[in-house]
Amino acid sequence: MSDTTPELSPVLSAVLEGLGDKVLGWHSQFGDDTVLVDGAARRDVATWLKDGDLAFDMLMDTTVVDYIEEEPRFEVVDHFFSTKHHHRIRVKSRVPEDKPNSPSLTPLYGSANWMEREAFDMYGVVFDDHPDMRRILLYPEFQGYPLRKDYDKLHEQPLFPARYSGVRETDEVMNPRVGVELPIHGTEVPR
Amino acid sequence: MSVNRQDRTSTPVKTLAKPKTAYNFGGELVELPGDIRMHRIYPEGEDADLSSRTVVNIGPSHPAMHGTIRMVVELDGETIVGVDVIPGYLHRGFEKECEAHTYHQAIPYTDRLNYCSPLINNFAWAGAVEKMFGVEVPERTKLIRTYLSEVSRITDHLTSMGAGLMELGALTAFLYLIEVRDWMWEHICHVSGARLTQSYGRVGGLARDVPNDWLDRMNEIFETSLIPKLRDVHNLVDHNRIFIDRMRGVGVVSQEDLISYGVTGPCLRAAGVGLDCRTYAPYDAYDQVTFDVPIGKYGDNYDRYFVRMREMEESMKICRQLDPLLRKSVGEPINVDDARLTLPPKKEVYSNIEALMNHFKLIMEGPRPPKGEVYHAVEGANGELGFYLVSDGTGLPYKARCRPPSFVNMGAIHLMLLGSQIADIVPIFGQINMIGGECDR
Numbered sequence: 001m002s003d004t005t006p007e008l009s010p011v012l013s014a015v016l017e018g019l020g021d022k023v024l025g026w027h028s029q030f031g032d033d034t035v036l037v038d039g040a041a042r043r044d045v046a047t048w049l050k051d052g053d054l055a056f057d058m059l060m061d062t063t064v065v066d067y068i069e070e071e072p073r074f075e076v077v078d079h080f081f082s083t084k085h086h087h088r089i090r091v092k093s094r095v096p097e098d099k100p101n102s103p104s105l106t107p108l109y110g111s112a113n114w115m116e117r118e119a120f121d122m123y124g125v126v127f128d129d130h131p132d133m134r135r136i137l138l139y140p141e142f143q144g145y146p147l148r149k150d151y152d153k154l155h156e157q158p159l160f161p162a163r164y165s166g167v168r169e170t171d172e173v174m175n176p177r178v179g180v181e182l183p184i185h186g187t188e189v190p191r
Numbered sequence: 192m193s194v195n196r197q198d199r200t201s202t203p204v205k206t207l208a209k210p211k212t213a214y215n216f217g218g219e220l221v222e223l224p225g226d227i228r229m230h231r232i233y234p235e236g237e238d239a240d241l242s243s244r245t246v247v248n249i250g251p252s253h254p255a256m257h258g259t260i261r262m263v264v265e266l267d268g269e270t271i272v273g274v275d276v277i278p279g280y281l282h283r284g285f286e287k288e289c290e291a292h293t294y295h296q297a298i299p300y301t302d303r304l305n306y307c308s309p310l311i312n313n314f315a316w317a318g319a320v321e322k323m324f325g326v327e328v329p330e331r332t333k334l335i336r337t338y339l340s341e342v343s344r345i346t347d348h349l350t351s352m353g354a355g356l357m358e359l360g361a362l363t364a365f366l367y368l369i370e371v372r373d374w375m376w377e378h379i380c381h382v383s384g385a386r387l388t389q390s391y392g393r394v395g396g397l398a399r400d401v402p403n404d405w406l407d408r409m410n411e412i413f414e415t416s417l418i419p420k421l422r423d424v425h426n427l428v429d430h431n432r433i434f435i436d437r438m439r440g441v442g443v444v445s446q447e448d449l450i451s452y453g454v455t456g457p458c459l460r461a462a463g464v465g466l467d468c469r470t471y472a473p474y475d476a477y478d479q480v481t482f483d484v485p486i487g488k489y490g491d492n493y494d495r496y497f498v499r500m501r502e503m504e505e506s507m508k509i510c511r512q513l514d515p516l517l518r519k520s521v522g523e524p525i526n527v528d529d530a531r532l533t534l535p536p537k538k539e540v541y542s543n544i545e546a547l548m549n550h551f552k553l554i555m556e557g558p559r560p561p562k563g564e565v566y567h568a569v570e571g572a573n574g575e576l577g578f579y580l581v582s583d584g585t586g587l588p589y590k591a592r593c594r595p596p597s598f599v600n601m602g603a604i605h606l607m608l609l610g611s612q613i614a615d616i617v618p619i620f621g622q623i624n625m626i627g628g629e630c631d632r
Contacts, residue, residue, distance in 0.1 A: 030323060030564075057450050065581055088566075110603065113602055114598065115599070136278065153287055
């Protein structure tokens, strides 16, 4: 998290000046301006970026990176874009494993709705104040968070009862393998 | 209808439709059995009689949902008053697979994101990795990438327009457009070796050079197939009463909502925002060509149709400008001369040990970019396609994230659906052009 280029881009210098001591680190590696902020300050920073002169009115992308050996473990990565000035900034904030909660950006950006749901789906990072925090690409019965580094790629999911809007008593009869634990590749099957 | 490229910085972001609130979440969120959470509106006021409402499940195996999306809609008569959009039926774990493969091996996976324009995905991935290495591809590669990206954009728009029109009953238009698309795919097959999953891009260059007379046939397709067929489709549907009734004023979303929901590409441009990655941040050879960015006026389905039809003409314009440049640069190298990325020539591999070692390392371990993170965005056929890569210095990406335009655009579809008729689901879904492979990855 140190400087890689001697001169700052105008956007990064404006952000560093505006955010002051909220910025824990920054770089503009490969030409992408990046700031690291505190995990709890994510929404405040986004509010400042959106409402300030820099006019970052579009949340392009939200994702999480799992640094399994580091503490705090999860890094929430947001890419902001300004449709007015056509500039970008990447904002990163870390959340710990035992309390993976990050303030949601849904009050500010509509696109945060689905992208934070996907981040929750894949990494288990819970976005506080998100109105609809449920899985999006995977099904509700899915166990675990597949893009975490400790989730084996060959891990298989157990079967689950057929899902209806109501409860059917014949579920067990119709699907006798429900509840049977499947062998997990990678532990029992040698690779 | 269009904004000149030179004036792009002064294009005003105007309010055409009045936003309901500063941030519009699309009605009230209500929970239904079966893990359904629905955005619900009350057109007749909060105390409306809910007993007349019906919940209908559409998809995922419904032909209009392209087999990959499920929608649970609440109807009042035929008006949609509640909707829950459920994607994920084509999820294949793209990001997890990329993390287990080298930067070269991930290229075929990118084909399967937006399978209507695979080359754009190939080049976007390659561009992201090249940005990490800090290399610049040769001039001829830039020209070929730009040319083939535009051809891919045309094939994608032909698919979406053809399928969208067919769903409205215009089967003739579908056959016209899909015929042209097939000519173009077949011709791309002659350069890449595959019709659908083309895997033609490479990190640091291209799989192979474009044959000399390949451009002649592509020009022939433009002149004898694409231009007449586009004209025919315009003649068939543009002034058709049924078409206009089903498209004009359907699926309108304000510019503020579209920007808030991160919608990019033709869907955003149809609402009058001239935002295009190719103009404000030109990559590859887009700085060497001039073209217009077509924008719409009302942001409805008709404008989305028209923006895509006009974009095909602009793509042809770009291809025509690149044609003489490509012919001039025949024989120039197409791969960067960098041992970290490019395989050495076969003759060298068989004759000296350094080249053999280089080849072995590149195949077995893959290219090893420096530690760091990069985001590279290109203008895909549906909007901004971005790749966010994190490298830990090994040959495998530590994190490979695709910013999918289809997924983000689909996040705003409930705004278009609420208040529309149930029959409007088909044109709205067709014109947003969700590609399952890209939406669900």
